Amino acid sequence: MKRVVGLAFCGSFCTFRKTIDTIKQLTERYEVVPILSDASYGTDTRFGAAADFRAEIEALCGSPVLHTLAEVEPFGPKKLLDLLIVAPCTGNTLGKLANGIADTPVTFACKAHLRNARPVLLAVSTNDGLSASAENIGRLLNRRHYFFVPFGQDSPQGKPYSLVADFSLLPDAAESALCGQQLQPLLIQR
Numbered sequence: 427m428k429r430v431v432g433l434a435f436c437g438s439f440c441t442f443r444k445t446i447d448t449i450k451q452l453t454e455r456y457e458v459v460p461i462l463s464d465a466s467y468g469t470d471t472r473f474g475a476a477a478d479f480r481a482e483i484e485a486l487c488g489s490p491v492l493h494t495l496a497e498v499e500p501f502g503p504k505k506l507l508d509l510l511i512v513a514p515c516t517g518n519t520l521g522k523l524a525n526g527i528a529d530t531p532v533t534f535a536c537k538a539h540l541r542n543a544r545p546v547l548l549a550v551s552t553n554d555g556l557s558a559s560a561e562n563i564g565r566l567l568n569r570r571h572y573f574f575v576p577f578g579q580d581s582p583q584g585k586p587y588s589l590v591a592d593f594s595l596l597p598d599a600a601e602s603a604l605c606g607q608q609l610q611p612l613l614i615q616r
Contacts, residue, residue, distance in 0.1 A: 555589025
């Protein structure tokens with residue numbers, strides 16, 4: 427029987443394609459339950475239409491997207507997931523998780539899942555990772571059950587404060603998180 431992994435998308439639309447490209451690898455190992463934040467569920471951007479992303483994600487995962495608080499609440503009491511991946515994880519979501527705020531489908535899914543002392547894997551994608559979000563990354567690194575997909579600066583000259591996960595490492599980081607270990611090295615150079 428395959429382990430069950432939640433895959434939660436936040437609104438870093440420029441990295442949606444990278445996350446979607448990992449779904450095939452994840453579905454080979456796990457049953458994948460897709461979750462979308464309010465922004466990722468309903469916002470059309472220059473990177474694509476929300477309905478197209480939803481349809482592609484549902485087709486790859488073989489299950490409907492969860493996108494409401496009521497739909498993700500059972501993760502806690504019913505212990506539905508072995509691992510919850512947040513990819514991409516925006517600076518906004520990092521801040522909410524670091525401060526215990528659970529007011530979106532993604533942050534509420536994390537809260538419900540963490541109730542069972544199970545791992546949450548974050549794939550950071552934020553333009554303020556080395557400024558406003560740095561403190562939140564540090565706080566989450568210091569908390570039990572949080573793990574990170576290795577990350578680094580994506581454009582040191584053009585966007586010196588921006589951090590992004592290496593999405594190609596997401597499947598290996600998931601396996602490590604399920605074993606209670608942080609995939610190393612955490613900080614990568616691009």
